[in-house]
Amino acid sequence: MRYLPLTQQERADMLxxxxxxxxxxxxxxxxxxxxxxxxxxxxxxxxxxxVERLMxxxxxxxxxxxxxxxxxxxxxxxxxxxxxxxxxIQRSEFLTSYTPYQPEIAQGTLQYLFxxxxxxxxxxxxxxxxxxMYDGSTGCAEAVLMxxxxxxxxxxxxxxxxxxxxxxxxxxxxxxxxxALVALPPDVRASEDxxxxxxxxxxxxxxxxxDVFGNLRDLAPIAAxxxxxGALLIAVFTEAVSLGLVKPPGAMGADIxxxxxxxxxxxxxxxxxxxxxxxxxxxxxxxxxxxLAGETVDARGQRGFVLTLSTRxxxxxxxxxxxxxxxxxxxxxxxFTIHMTLLGGRGLAELARVNHANAVKLAEALARVPNxxxxxxSFFNEFTLRTPGEAATLVEKMAxxxxxxxxxxxxxxxxxxxxxxxxxxxxxxNTDDDRAAFVAALQxxxxx
Amino acid sequence: xNNQGRTTRIGEQADAQHKTFTGARxxxxxxxxxxxxxxxxxxxxxIDAPGAFTARLGALAREGAPDLPGLTEPEAVRHYVRLxxxxxxxxxxxxxxxSCTMKHNPRLNEKMARLPGFADIHPLQPQSTARGALALMxxxxxxxxxxxxxxxVALTPKAGAHxxxxxxxxxKAAIVARGEAEQRRVVLVPDSAHGTNPxxxxxxxxxVRAVPAGADGLVRAEAVRAALGPDVAAIMLTNPNTCGxxxxxxxxxxxxVHEAGAYFYADGANFNAIVGKTRPxxxxxxAMHINLHKxxxxxxxxxxxxxxxVVLSGRLAAFAPVPFLRKEGDGVAxxxxxxxxxxxxxxxxxxxxxxxxxxxxxxMLSHGADGLKQASEDAVLNANYIRASxxxxxxxxxxxxxxxxxxxxxESWLKDxxxxxxxxxxxxxxxxxxxxxxxxxxxxxxAMLIEPTESExxxxxxxxxxxxxxxxxxxxxxxxxxFHSAPHFAPRARLDxxxxxxxxxxxxxxxxxxxxxx
Numbered sequence: 005m006r007y008l009p010l011t012q013q014e015r016a017d018m019l020x021x022x023x024x025x026x027x028x029x030x031x032x033x034x035x036x037x038x039x040x041x042x043x044x045x046x047x048x049x050x051x052x053x054x055v056e057r058l059m060x061x062x063x064x065x066x067x068x069x070x071x072x073x074x075x076x077x078x079x080x081x082x083x084x085x086x087x088x089x090x091x092x093i094q095r096s097e098f099l100t101s102y103t104p105y106q107p108e109i110a111q112g113t114l115q116y117l118f119x120x121x122x123x124x125x126x127x128x129x130x131x132x133x134x135x136x137m138y139d140g141s142t143g144c145a146e147a148v149l150m151x152x153x154x155x156x157x158x159x160x161x162x163x164x165x166x167x168x169x170x171x172x173x174x175x176x177x178x179x180x181x182x183x184a185l186v187a188l189p190p191d192v193r194a195s196e197d198x199x200x201x202x203x204x205x206x207x208x209x210x211x212x213x214x215d216v217f218g219n220l221r222d223l224a225p226i227a228a229x230x231x232x233x234g235a236l237l238i239a240v241f242t243e244a245v246s247l248g249l250v251k252p253p254g255a256m257g258a259d260i261x262x263x264x265x266x267x268x269x270x271x272x273x274x275x276x277x278x279x280x281x282x283x284x285x286x287x288x289x290x291x292x293x294x295x296l297a298g299e300t301v302d303a304r305g306q307r308g309f310v311l312t313l314s315t316r317x318x319x320x321x322x323x324x325x326x327x328x329x330x331x332x333x334x335x336x337x338x339x340f341t342i343h344m345t346l347l348g349g350r351g352l353a354e355l356a357r358v359n360h361a362n363a364v365k366l367a368e369a370l371a372r373v374p375n376x377x378x379x380x381x382s383f384f385n386e387f388t389l390r391t392p393g394e395a396a397t398l399v400e401k402m403a404x405x406x407x408x409x410x411x412x413x414x415x416x417x418x419x420x421x422x423x424x425x426x427x428x429x430x431x432x433x434n435t436d437d438d439r440a441a442f443v444a445a446l447q448x449x450x451x452x
Numbered sequence: 453x454n455n456q457g458r459t460t461r462i463g464e465q466a467d468a469q470h471k472t473f474t475g476a477r478x479x480x481x482x483x484x485x486x487x488x489x490x491x492x493x494x495x496x497x498x499i500d501a502p503g504a505f506t507a508r509l510g511a512l513a514r515e516g517a518p519d520l521p522g523l524t525e526p527e528a529v530r531h532y533v534r535l536x537x538x539x540x541x542x543x544x545x546x547x548x549x550x551s552c553t554m555k556h557n558p559r560l561n562e563k564m565a566r567l568p569g570f571a572d573i574h575p576l577q578p579q580s581t582a583r584g585a586l587a588l589m590x591x592x593x594x595x596x597x598x599x600x601x602x603x604x605v606a607l608t609p610k611a612g613a614h615x616x617x618x619x620x621x622x623x624k625a626a627i628v629a630r631g632e633a634e635q636r637r638v639v640l641v642p643d644s645a646h647g648t649n650p651x652x653x654x655x656x657x658x659x660v661r662a663v664p665a666g667a668d669g670l671v672r673a674e675a676v677r678a679a680l681g682p683d684v685a686a687i688m689l690t691n692p693n694t695c696g697x698x699x700x701x702x703x704x705x706x707x708x709v710h711e712a713g714a715y716f717y718a719d720g721a722n723f724n725a726i727v728g729k730t731r732p733x734x735x736x737x738x739a740m741h742i743n744l745h746k747x748x749x750x751x752x753x754x755x756x757x758x759x760x761x762v763v764l765s766g767r768l769a770a771f772a773p774v775p776f777l778r779k780e781g782d783g784v785a786x787x788x789x790x791x792x793x794x795x796x797x798x799x800x801x802x803x804x805x806x807x808x809x810x811x812x813x814x815x816m817l818s819h820g821a822d823g824l825k826q827a828s829e830d831a832v833l834n835a836n837y838i839r840a841s842x843x844x845x846x847x848x849x850x851x852x853x854x855x856x857x858x859x860x861x862x863e864s865w866l867k868d869x870x871x872x873x874x875x876x877x878x879x880x881x882x883x884x885x886x887x888x889x890x891x892x893x894x895x896x897x898x899a900m901l902i903e904p905t906e907s908e909x910x911x912x913x914x915x916x917x918x919x920x921x922x923x924x925x926x927x928x929x930x931x932x933x934x935f936h937s938a939p940h941f942a943p944r945a946r947l948d949x950x951x952x953x954x955x956x957x958x959x960x961x962x963x964x965x966x967x968x969x970x
Contacts, residue, residue: 005822005823007556007558007818007906008823008827010833010834014909021841022833024836024854027833030836030854033698034729034730035703038730038731039729039730040730044598044599044825045598046599046816046821047817049818049819050820055564055818059567059813062569063564066582067581068573069572076574079575079802080802082574086525090566095532095533096536096542097537097538097540097543098536098541099557099562100542100557100751101539101752102549102754102755102886106887108944109942110539110754111943112537112538113539113754115535119487121958121959126519126520132959133959138756138757138800142800167801170801173798173800175797176773179797180621181656181657213512221512247514247518250509251514255514271571274570274802275804276575276610276802276807279757296956296958298956299958300947300948300949300951300957301951302944302946303937303946303948308944308947310947310949312952312953312958321647322647322651322660323650324654325654327655329611329614330613331755331757331758332755332756334754335753338754345523345531346495346497346522346523346525348491348492348494348523349517349519349520350492350495351499352517352518353517353518354495358502363508364506367508380508382508382512399578400578400580403578403581408581418788418791419789
């Protein structure tokens with residue numbers, strides 16, 4: 005077996021040194037009647053070539069985003085990733101290292117986490133960011149728990165513009181923890197009055213911008229209303245590239261910012277692994293979940309970095325910890341950091357502009373198609389299209405014409421009566437030809 | 453001094469012994485932060501400006517570009533390559549971190565995960581265009597169920613601790629369904645458990661009741677029975693446990709737990725010791741997470757991403773969270789809508805860590821049933837070989853008896869030497885090794901938990917053991933003084949963690965003088 009270095013002779017010699025007659029003597033604590041006598045009913049080992057063949061056949065049954073005109077978003081976005089990003093994250097020293105518990109020999113990881121934290125804090129215009137969460141949705145659930153700790157209240161109010169999966173993920177944790185969660189109904193036109201729902205029991209208000217339907221939301225009035233009632237404003241975004249062009253949540257008064265960082269440096273991967281961005285105000289840092297890298301000095305006086313404020317964490321605090329989280333999303337955070345470093349603020353702004361321009365172009369083209377309507381008053385690189393029938397059926401028809409047209413709202417919110425809505429994303433990858441193909445496939449599908 | 457603690461005057465440091473002008477030591481760079489040399493007007497990505505268009509941002513356009521420095525590609529590549537050289541890694545050496553399972557990460561798995569048919573597919577594109585991905589998830593599920601002897605699997609948890617949360621949520625949902633939510637509020641957790649266990653139980657409103665282990669490091673069924681009652685919802689038991697021992701009374705414990713109307717959650721962090729040898733389902737387990745990044749070798753990546761699918765017994769299967777796979781025709785379909793199911797909820801957006809499923813599945817196919825069993829046996833053999841090679845110099849808290857995939861020593865052999873487990877661990881760094889897990893499990897004083905994994909050759913183990921023996925002998929001969937200040941040859945000496953926590957500096961700021969310059 006190509007991954008197992010011991011030879012049979014070595015195994016025998018080692019058993020002799022240990023002083024046992026056979027390998028099963030080392031498994032003697034397993035009750036005899038529970039020891040497996042036969043191999044599991046599964047195939048035997050395969051060569052590298054055979055595995056490649058089998059996996060390749062599975063992969064070939066999927067339609068890859070890069071192979072067709074592609075417009076799916078709703079929380080995960082196809083962007084171009086510079087070749088150097090994937091090259092660097094595959095370096096052994098990053099790929100095959102562990103959580104940096106021994107900082108003397110993990111400065112590489114610790115320093116990029118410190119850079120990552122600084123980038124996220126600046127991007128969101130918040131005071132402090134952690135070393136990443138599993139993804140945006142789990143970060144959102146953690147943010148609500150954090151707000152409950154800070155405010156000592158237990159009711160969250162969730163906007164109807166929040167990604168339905170984020171709502172469900174957060175609701176699951178809230179229900180299990182015995183907290184209250186009030187979710188406003190899906191709000192396609194960003195017209196809900198969330199301020200009216202805030203009261204003295206409200207711990208936090210969760211608002212996404214751009215929201216799941218693509219609308220941009222002004223958080224400033226909501227932040228003011230939260231402040232008046234002693235509640236925290238949790239701002240969510242799922243498209244990090246938007247921050248290159250739209251007002252950052254920190255500038256609109258958010259207390260906690262949660263974002264999905266996949267868009268920068270990370271592939272679609274059918275939903276994971278991704279990287280959650282999490283930032284807050286200095287005064288709340290000790291209530292923050294997740295790992296934090298901090299600057300310090302070593303015994304020679306050199307600057308160095310360590311994991312810090314770990315007294316919040318489970319391995320020290322056990323049942324009193326701020327969260328049960330044990331890892332971050334290290335390698336995905338590295339991909340984010342490298343891509344962000346390559347872009348810089350200027351590159352991000354340029355990239356965001358192209359994204360926005362492409363979405364505007366498609367929206368303008370769709371304005372000329374009868375029987376469909378772009379619902380949004382504002383958007384960044386994604387908008388919602390009202391279609392004459394079921395959007396899910398339309399998407400299947402357009403897929404048959406070689407275009408992956410977007411995400412039907414019914415896929416995310418199946419019982420909300422929004423079956424005619426389609427969420428359509430445009431990024432820098434989409435060309436004029438792609439958009440022409442979209443319009444043609446749409447018209448073809450609508451005609452039949 | 454500049455921000456990196458480097459001299460700004462030529463000739464100031466070059467004459468001092470062992471100091472260099474750059475602060476570098478040959479291959480090892482003294483690398484600044486990107487904020488100290490990047491420029492806000494530089495970008496390493498060429499983007500063509502779009503033609504004229506009418507913005508649709510409403511009144512929410514930002515003013516100016518984000519305040520972030522950029523680097524061109526050659527600068528960025530050099531920066532991150534230089535950083536990488538300050539990291540230890542499995543590829544560079546033995547990484548004996550107990551409980552963490554730092555085994556070799558086959559590169560084939562990386563290659564497979566990057567096939568466009570896996571990496572470049574969207575979680576919400578039509579299922580009809582992702583049949584291969586669903587088939588892979590189905591086959592991975594089949595392997596996990598076959599290896600564990602369980603009835604159902606929830607693939608979506610994103611890490612081990614997230615899997616624990618999923619498993620305990622399934623248990624809570626089952627208890628709620630039985631109408632016993634008010635009554636059963638306690639979860640039993642042995643003292644030796646990972647900190648994530650009590651943290652998870654507490655997160656969803658359970659009270660934690662500790663169960664003491666016996667003098668041999670094992671949990672007694674009798675002790676569990678004593679702690680059980682009508683108020684108990686579950687036990688969380690790690691098996692093999694964090695001392696590297698198989699819980700001999702696990703079957704009796706499971707029976708007692710079930711008799712009391714509670715559930716058995718197994719922490720599967722150490723499943724890699726028993727794959728192909730025994731099945732958790734046969735031992736009475738109701739829920740167990742599997743760390744794909746441990747047992748099935750997806751890379752640890754400097755602290756994630758992991759993946760923590762949870763296998764469930766028939767008693768809990770119905771409560772598995774969405775999305776899950778359901779047979780449909782001759783294929784499978786994803787069930788994403790909670791309505792009309794008993795699913796307790798959703799763990800995260802989308803379908804979990806697909807990139808990790810691909811790697812883990814490639815690992816399983818490569819090994820096969822025979823290779824997986826051999827891997828477990830070799831992991832256990834290697835750990836015991838280390839035990840046999842060190843047992844005369846190091847002390848074992850529970851006596852000299854076979855261990856599973858990791859061997860545990862304590863610090864009693866260091867008594868009266870003035871040195872601690874930490875000093876020893878740091879001395880190991882100078883010898884070119886990553887230290888073992890230290891001070892865990894908490895129940896053993898000065899614990900040193902060594903997990904070599906099956907990836908190490910006999911020659912590699914021999915050199916490691918000789919190194920361990922040499923360090924121990926130096927201490928016993930009274931030559932351990934230098935260990936107090938070890939490591940001496942690492943990119944950094946010991947770091948001031950107290951200062952980091954008391955005066956937290958969690959991001960770079962331009963105005964504050966750097967600590968090195970003070």
